[in-house]
Amino acid sequence: MAEPRLTKLRATNATRGTVLADRADVADTSAKRRTGLLKHAGLAPGEGLWIVPCEGVHTFFMKFPIDVVFLNRKRRVLKVRANMGRRRIALSLRAHSVLELPAGRLAETGTQAGDQLELEKYPG
Numbered sequence: 001m002a003e004p005r006l007t008k009l010r011a012t013n014a015t016r017g018t019v020l021a022d023r024a025d026v027a028d029t030s031a032k033r034r035t036g037l038l039k040h041a042g043l044a045p046g047e048g049l050w051i052v053p054c055e056g057v058h059t060f061f062m063k064f065p066i067d068v069v070f071l072n073r074k075r076r077v078l079k080v081r082a083n084m085g086r087r088r089i090a091l092s093l094r095a096h097s098v099l100e101l102p103a104g105r106l107a108e109t110g111t112q113a114g115d116q117l118e119l120e121k122y123p124g
Contacts, residue, residue: 009050010120011099018109020069020101024048026121036100037062043102050119054098056091059084065103070095075117082106 009024023046027033033051037043042064051057057068068081070092081090083103099117106112 012118014118015115021048022046027051049100052097055095058089067101067106069099071097077115
């Protein structure tokens with residue numbers, strides 16, 4: 001029997017002891033990375049999208065603002081972009097992946113550059 005595909009993610013800020021997302025999707029294929037959140041009407045609390053690999057995101061054609069977290073390979077926060085509105089671009093050339101969250105989640109959790117995140121995948 002094949003193992004279930006790991007498609008959901010729990011993202012915890014280990015530095016601050018807070019949960020950023022408890023049911024984030026994983027965009028780990030070319031097609032999923034290309035689509036991202038474009039087809040979504042919004043993100044509910046606890047939702048998000050981890051895009052890997054990724055060095056930059058845009059919000060062209062999106063219907064809602066997002067918080068963006070750029071991570072290195074060890075899941076350390078390199079850069080954050082809070083409340084990123086429509087028609088914007090954010091880049092971090094040193095990033096390995098990006099975590100997209102509902103707008104306001106970074107402020108709620110106090111997440112900032114230098115924090116250490118833990119990402120736990122589980123069957124979705």
